[in-house]
Amino acid sequence: MKSFKIRNIEINPPLVLSPMAGVTDYSFRRLAKSCGGIGLTVSEFISVEGLTRNNPKARRQMRFWEMERPFAVQIFGGQIERMRMAAEIAEEVGADILDINCGCPAPKVVKNGGGSGLLKDLPRLETILKEIKRTITIPLTLKFRAGYTDTTLNFLDVARLAEDCGVEHLQLHGRTKEQGYKGLANWDYVRQVKEAVKIPVSGSGDVVSIEGALKKWRDTRCDGILIGRGAMQNPWIFRQIEDVLAGREPFQPTLEDKQRVLLEYFEMLREDMPELPAIGKMKQLAGQFTKGLVGGAQFRQTLYHSHSVAEVLDNIGVYFETLNAGDVYGDGSIETDKDLEFESCAAEESCEAAAAH
Numbered sequence: 001m002k003s004f005k006i007r008n009i010e011i012n013p014p015l016v017l018s019p020m021a022g023v024t025d026y027s028f029r030r031l032a033k034s035c036g037g038i039g040l041t042v043s044e045f046i047s048v049e050g051l052t053r054n055n056p057k058a059r060r061q062m063r064f065w066e067m068e069r070p071f072a073v074q075i076f077g078g079q080i081e082r083m084r085m086a087a088e089i090a091e092e093v094g095a096d097i098l099d100i101n102c103g104c105p106a107p108k109v110v111k112n113g114g115g116s117g118l119l120k121d122l123p124r125l126e127t128i129l130k131e132i133k134r135t136i137t138i139p140l141t142l143k144f145r146a147g148y149t150d151t152t153l154n155f156l157d158v159a160r161l162a163e164d165c166g167v168e169h170l171q172l173h174g175r176t177k178e179q180g181y182k183g184l185a186n187w188d189y190v191r192q193v194k195e196a197v198k199i200p201v202s203g204s205g206d207v208v209s210i211e212g213a214l215k216k217w218r219d220t221r222c223d224g225i226l227i228g229r230g231a232m233q234n235p236w237i238f239r240q241i242e243d244v245l246a247g248r249e250p251f252q253p254t255l256e257d258k259q260r261v262l263l264e265y266f267e268m269l270r271e272d273m274p275e276l277p278a279i280g281k282m283k284q285l286a287g288q289f290t291k292g293l294v295g296g297a298q299f300r301q302t303l304y305h306s307h308s309v310a311e312v313l314d315n316i317g318v319y320f321e322t323l324n325a326g327d328v329y330g331d332g333s334i335e336t337d338k339d340l341e342f343e344s345c346a347a348e349e350s351c352e353a354a355a356a357h
Contacts, residue, residue, distance in 0.1 A: 001214070001245055003039065004200045004223040006169045007139045009070050009096055011039040011224060013242045015213075016171070018204055018228035019045050019074045019099075019143075026063050027268040028285070031261065032231055033068055036251075037238030039224070041068045045101045048077035048086035049112075062093050072097035072141065076104060078113020078121075080128050087132040087140075097169075098136055100129070102144035102158070105177040116177035119148045122161060129165035141169040143204070146189045149178040159193045159201075170197065171226055173204040191220040202226055208233065210240050210250055232288035235261060258293075259320040262286060266312065279312060286316075294323060298330030 003012030017024060017032055019042040024032075029041045043061055050058035064071045073090035075098070077083050087098050102125065104115030111117070118125040133140055142162045147153035159170055172193050174185035185205025194201040202224030207213050213225050230237050236257075240250035253261075265285060269278035286303050290296035299319045306312045322329045 001217050001225075006070075006097060006141065006200060009139065011070065013037055013039045013238070013245065014202075014224040015238045015241060016040045016202060016224055016226045017042060017231055017238070018226040019043060019101075020228050020232075021045055021104075023228075023232065023284070025061070025281075026065065027265065027272050027281070029068055030065050030268055031265045032235045032238070033065070034264075035235040035239055035261070037236075037240070037242040040070050040072060040097075042072045042074050042099060043095075045074045045076045045104060045115075046086070047114075048075050048079065048082040051075065051089055052082045052085045062090065062095070064095075070096040072099045074099040074101050074143065076101035076109060076114040078117060078124065080124070080131055083128045084131045084135050087136050091136045091138050095138060097139050097141055098132065099141045099143055099171075100132070102142055103173050103177075105145070105180050110177065116145055116148060119145060119152075119154060119158065119177065122154070122157065125158070126161055126165060129162060129167060133166040139168040140166060141171065142167045143171040143173065145173050145175060145177055146186065147176045150176050152176075153189075155189050155193060156196050159197050163197045163199050167199065169200045169202065169224075171202045171204055171224075173226075175205060187216050187220055190216075190222050194220055194222050200224065204228070208237075210237070210244055213237075213241050214244065229288070232285060233291055235289075255320055255323050258289070259316065262289065262316055263313075266309075266316075270309065275309060279306065279309070282312060292334060294332055294334055295319070295329030297333065 001014060003010050004014050015038055017029065017038050021044050024044050032038060033041060046058050046061045062073055073095040075086045090098050101115055102118045109115040144158050146155045155172060162170060170193060172190050174187050174189045187203055190203035200223040203216055203220055203222045204226035207216065207225055207227045208230035217225060227237060236251055236253050243250045266282050269281050283304055287300050290299055302315050306315055319329060
């Protein structure tokens with residue numbers, strides 16, 4: 001597995017932080033990038049309706065840290081002219097790459113023709129891609145699903161259409177819109193796309209371990225790997241995969257590393273937003289980040305009932321001090337990981353739920 005290029009932009013290492021609504025914002029991308037090993041970061045998916053109507057939230061979602069480069073802005077929508085206008089805005093703010101979301105299964109996105117809804121209307125998708133291609137000078141990429149339903153798989157048609165329209169990188173999530181985030185992503189679809197086109201192809205879905213990432217690459221010979229939920233549970237996963245690719249022992253974070261990262265993330269959030277939203281975001285990451293740690297479930301319950309910055313900081317301190325002392329936290333249990341998938345728009349609900357506590 002080696003680096004690849006999207007036109008003249010090298011993606012090295014060939015690992016992409018998958019866009020997750022409500023998760024991969026300015027602060028989380030800074031955190032993940034600082035942990036190492038990410039070759040490309042992508043914004044949360046951004047509504048072209050909001051962006052082209054000067055919605056402040058949509059504009060804020062386009063902010064990026066200079067050290068993130070290469071950086072892609074991902075947009076979604078079904079209206080041709082607004083997609084074109086939004087692509088132009090993304091280039092104007094300095095994005096290196098413009099990515100089109102053709103995969104989100106959320107009903108509120110699909111009903112307006114965006115996300116996976118475009119899989120049902122390839123002529124519209126073709127027009128959108130051609131219009132955007134004529135408008136921007138930066139590379140155009142596409143993230144899409146295997147099909148709208150399990151009986152209407154059209155990923156090869158979409159891949160060939162996109163290549164013909166000038167798309168320069170394809171990212172396939174091996175589930176259908178109908179599946180949502182249930183079951184497992186089918187990476188054989190990624191292999192088929194890789195064999196069908198000449199442009200770079202990356203795969204997405206269920207990458208939560210070093211071994212899993214390398215096996216998916218060996219099985220498909222794809223150019224890149226997208227990681228979403230796995231980065232929430234382990235922001236060092238990119239660095240660990242890069243270590244293995246370079247023949248090194250993978251980095252193993254200590255309890256001190258994990259505590260430091262949580263505290264750094266909370267500080268970034270507090271710099272970027274008011275106290276209550278920052279606490280909600282912190283709860284969201286901690287809910288994923290502490291899976292697999294001793295007493296993690298009890299710690300999360302304690303954190304979810306924290307209502308101030310001081311409470312959050314105190315509870316983090318107590319938890320890690322207990323573990324570092326070798327003492328038992330809560331009942332000392334380690335819960336099994338549930339196969340939840342937080343990619344693209346699926347994370348939005350989890351974000352809202354965490355913020356509500």
